[in-house]
Amino acid sequence: MSSEERQRPKILLLGTIEHAHDAWKQVTEIADIIQPTSSSRSDFIAECASGAFDSCLLAYRTFDSTLLTGLLNQELISALPPSIKYIIHVGAGYDVISIPACTARGIRVSNTPSAVDEATADCALFLLLGAMRNFNAGMTALRLGQWRGGDEEQVRNGEKGIKMPALGRDPRGKTLGILGMGGIGKTLASKVAGAFGMKVTYLNRRRDEEGERELRDQGVEIEWVGGDGEGGFEEGLKRLLGESDVLSLNLPLNAETRHIISTKEFALMKRGIVIINTARGAVMDEAALVEALESGQVHSVGLDVYENEPEIHRGLLANPNVMLVPHMGTWTVETETKMEEWAISNVRMAIEEGKLRSIVPEQRDMQ
Numbered sequence: 148m149s150s151e152e153r154q155r156p157k158i159l160l161l162g163t164i165e166h167a168h169d170a171w172k173q174v175t176e177i178a179d180i181i182q183p184t185s186s187s188r189s190d191f192i193a194e195c196a197s198g199a200f201d202s203c204l205l206a207y208r209t210f211d212s213t214l215l216t217g218l219l220n221q222e223l224i225s226a227l228p229p230s231i232k233y234i235i236h237v238g239a240g241y242d243v244i245s246i247p248a249c250t251a252r253g254i255r256v257s258n259t260p261s262a263v264d265e266a267t268a269d270c271a272l273f274l275l276l277g278a279m280r281n282f283n284a285g286m287t288a289l290r291l292g293q294w295r296g297g298d299e300e301q302v303r304n305g306e307k308g309i310k311m312p313a314l315g316r317d318p319r320g321k322t323l324g325i326l327g328m329g330g331i332g333k334t335l336a337s338k339v340a341g342a343f344g345m346k347v348t349y350l351n352r353r354r355d356e357e358g359e360r361e362l363r364d365q366g367v368e369i370e371w372v373g374g375d376g377e378g379g380f381e382e383g384l385k386r387l388l389g390e391s392d393v394l395s396l397n398l399p400l401n402a403e404t405r406h407i408i409s410t411k412e413f414a415l416m417k418r419g420i421v422i423i424n425t426a427r428g429a430v431m432d433e434a435a436l437v438e439a440l441e442s443g444q445v446h447s448v449g450l451d452v453y454e455n456e457p458e459i460h461r462g463l464l465a466n467p468n469v470m471l472v473p474h475m476g477t478w479t480v481e482t483e484t485k486m487e488e489w490a491i492s493n494v495r496m497a498i499e500e501g502k503l504r505s506i507v508p509e510q511r512d513m514q
């Protein structure tokens with residue numbers, strides 16, 4: 148074996164490359180790829196223990212590889228060989244990876260932040276309009292052989308008492324509250340202002356003055372509702388919930404944000420609010436949401452994400468005011484390709500420069 152061959156880094160590939168084949172081919176020219184043969188979490192952990200992945204420098208993982216490995220929690224991170232120094236995640240949200248467990252083992256983690264912004268904001272826009280206009284009720288009725296609630300004959304005869312979908316609301320002039328103003332939130336703000344003439348308020352722990360300036364330059368009417376000092380965020384949240392006609396959840400899922408929207412928060416909202424969630428299901432308490440929908444406190448919701456994917460709360464499935472999409476926020480050829488290419492650029496930087504293009508914010512000081 149030549150010294151060059153001996154020094155070729157090894158990559159543990161968790162999942163498959165679906166789109167960015169050219170970029171991946173270049174990686175295979177400088178590294179060896181190892182794939183697990185196991186088909187369950189316990190087998191995968193045993194495969195790690197067998198030494199099959201020893202001397203791998205990094206693990207490249209897709210969103211769907213969680214189906215094999217389960218959560219990358221303390222147990223799984225400890226099972227990885229000590230040679231693993233990087234976990235390259237294909238996706239913006241990395242809540243399935245325990246960052247403290249990685250940090251403790253000196254493993255750096257990257258995600259694909261801005262690559263997802265356009266497609267996810269487009270999905271939010273679709274859900275927003277659909278939920279405001281009650282399109283789901285009409286669309287469901289059609290598939291049940293009804294025209295806006297009645298069968299063909301009842302409609303032709305102009306029969307009274309047909310249960311029509313409720314009249315929708317126009318977005319123009321309404322306030323969209325964005326909880327978690329990152330790349331997706333800003334892209335959504337720009338789109339709703341331009342396409343629908345909505346006003347935007349937002350809440351982050353820290354005000355993003357530069358982001359505000361950029362959005363104002365695009366004609367967006369925008370206000371940060373957080374307050375300074377202790378209690379500022381809680382006060383801001385009350386304002387955001389109380390003043391929004393539509394609330395969009397765009398914050399990452401972590402210990403602080405899990406169920407940030409639950410019974411108490413629903414009670415603070417304007418009655419009849421519309422909620423959109425393209426972030427992660429568990430930022431909202433699903434059982435409490437079902438109750439808030441049933442009571443009419445929440446008029447309608449547009450959801451792309453769920454607490455226990457792929458399982459969906461029966462109360463959501465049964466409610467015609469719930470517009471449901473099965474986690475398709477980034478499900479476009481262009482965006483999935485962009486995400487893979489972004490992740491592969493992290494692979495290359497790790498191998499060639501010993502650093503990451505987009506290390507997760509919690510590990511910025513490890514770069």
Ligand SMILES: O=C(O)C(=O)CO
Pocket residue numbers: 210237238239240241263474476477
């Ligand atoms: O990038 C993400 O976090 C997604 O949810 C895409 O599936």
